[in-house]
Amino acid sequence: MKIMDYDVVVAGAGLAGLACACSLTRTSVALVARELPPALPADGIFDSRVYAISPGNVAHLERLGVWQRLPEAARTPVYGMRVHGDDGRSVLDFDAYEAGVSALAWIVEDSRLQAVLFELASARPEVSMHMPVELDRFDADAKGVNIALGDGRRLGARLLVGADGAGSRVRDQAGMSVTASDYGQIGVVANFRIARPHRGVACQWFQGGPVLALLPLPGDAVSMVWSLPDVEARALLAQPGERVEEAVFNATFGALGRLELIGTPRGFPLRRLQVPHPVSMRVALVGDAAHVVHPLAGQGMNLGLQDVRSLADILSRREPGRDPGDGALLRRYARTRAEDTLAMDAMVDGLFRMFGGSGIARVLRNPVLAIANRMPIFKSLMVRQAMS
Ligand SMILES: Cc1cc2nc3c(=O)[nH]c(=O)nc-3n(C[C@H](O)[C@H](O)[C@H](O)COP(=O)(O)OP(=O)(O)OC[C@H]3O[C@@H](n4cnc5c(N)ncnc54)[C@H](O)[C@@H]3O)c2cc1C
Numbered sequence: 001m002k003i004m005d006y007d008v009v010v011a012g013a014g015l016a017g018l019a020c021a022c023s024l025t026r027t028s029v030a031l032v033a034r035e036l037p038p039a040l041p042a043d044g045i046f047d048s049r050v051y052a053i054s055p056g057n058v059a060h061l062e063r064l065g066v067w068q069r070l071p072e073a074a075r076t077p078v079y080g081m082r083v084h085g086d087d088g089r090s091v092l093d094f095d096a097y098e099a100g101v102s103a104l105a106w107i108v109e110d111s112r113l114q115a116v117l118f119e120l121a122s123a124r125p126e127v128s129m130h131m132p133v134e135l136d137r138f139d140a141d142a143k144g145v146n147i148a149l150g151d152g153r154r155l156g157a158r159l160l161v162g163a164d165g166a167g168s169r170v171r172d173q174a175g176m177s178v179t180a181s182d183y184g185q186i187g188v189v190a191n192f193r194i195a196r197p198h199r200g201v202a203c204q205w206f207q208g209g210p211v212l213a214l215l216p217l218p219g220d221a222v223s224m225v226w227s228l229p230d231v232e233a234r235a236l237l238a239q240p241g242e243r244v245e246e247a248v249f250n251a252t253f254g255a256l257g258r259l260e261l262i263g264t265p266r267g268f269p270l271r272r273l274q275v276p277h278p279v280s281m282r283v284a285l286v287g288d289a290a291h292v293v294h295p296l297a298g299q300g301m302n303l304g305l306q307d308v309r310s311l312a313d314i315l316s317r318r319e320p321g322r323d324p325g326d327g328a329l330l331r332r333y334a335r336t337r338a339e340d341t342l343a344m345d346a347m348v349d350g351l352f353r354m355f356g357g358s359g360i361a362r363v364l365r366n367p368v369l370a371i372a373n374r375m376p377i378f379k380s381l382m383v384r385q386a387m388s
Helices: 015-023 055-064 112-122 169-174 230-237 241-251 299-316 326-356 362-372 375-388
Strands: 004-011 027-033 051-055 074-078 080-084 093-094 106-108 127-130 135-140 145-149 154-162 179-194 200-206 211-216 219-228 259-274 284-287
Touching: 004 015, 004 145, 015 027, 015 055, 015 112, 015 219, 015 299, 027 154, 051 055, 051 112, 051 211, 051 219, 051 299, 055 106, 055 169, 055 299, 074 211, 093 362, 093 375, 106 112, 106 211, 135 169, 154 169, 169 284, 179 230, 179 241, 219 230, 219 241, 219 259, 230 259, 241 259, 259 326, 284 326, 299 326, 362 375
Parallel strands: 004 027, 004 154, 027 127, 080 200, 154 284
Antiparallel strands: 051 106, 074 106, 080 093, 135 145, 145 154, 179 219, 179 259, 200 211, 211 219
16 A cells, blocks of 8 residues: 655644644644544534633734634633632732733634634645554664554655644653543533623632633633532533532622523543653653643643644754754753653642642641732742743
């Protein structure tokens, strides 16, 4: 059978894989996607998966021409963020105006972003789409990568990018070491109409382990991520809508008034996954294949888009004729990403443990929050970290 040859094969067409196919320049790319993009929600209904996208990633999506194609009503700016401790008093506020930026982040729905990225990737002459089919296995050697697809076809490449999510087959077949642990929580996601305006402010409540976040959506709607212990999450998911509304109303102390559930809540098990070295011979990982963090800071996908930016930048700067799977380029990519990924993972996991722990963590966490709120330098450092 004839082998189709490319510079880069990207395995996985979630947000990281699609963004990769749109970002790589000076290369022929094959995108191997197991599924077609998810259907768009009906009018007036919102996707239950939404992302808070950092300004740095928004700027990249603008450069790709993705951002402009999202309807304006589908990009909700976050002007402020209010984090509540678990003592009912301590808060930490972030404000875009104080930080000197137009917005701290923008909220977009997963399916809308995927649809635009998919359209753009399909329209690029240098990208060939292979779908719906999965990467079955591959062999890499000094000359290239030989990839077998589930339908028997074979692809050849200089570089294989694993954008195939937390359970990455590319990572496992490359034999990369991985540390995975379970947070023992499920992220319950749901959208609500609210009685009081959100004014573009994202709110979060630490609850001594569980964490509840409400992100602003267009108009009078919000999107919830409530990270709850497995048993509690399953119990909540089994409740009728009115009980869910009541539970969220109570947990948020009525901050946004009465809530009306839109659509059906869904649950996502929460894990932490670290890959100390996300490259191997002719293979690089991006997105959740390379790291999974707790969603309490809304940064998982942001890290994935940063991976894509970094890999695309390194490959675009290579000398003419240089192999995109060259080991030195891949090591540069791994070094570039190590610091941001480690810092974000440590910050998110540290917050999870501080607000879920007992003993000294329990004594200190609320005072720390209140003190941090009075430290403009600390706040601007935090904002800068989340902007990239
Ligand atoms: C509750 C919750 C809320 C979150 N909120 C935020 C947020 O506000 N902001 C944020 O930045 N992040 C957030 N995240 C994190 C974010 O969802 C993930 O980081 C992101 O979706 C990962 O994208 P990905 O493309 O790397 O992986 P995935 O979305 O898992 O995509 C992987 C793709 O690869 C495909 N695939 C797998 N195996 C193969 C194969 N062998 N061959 C071909 N294709 C394959 C899959 O079908 C899938 O399409 C949240 C996560 C959770 C759980």
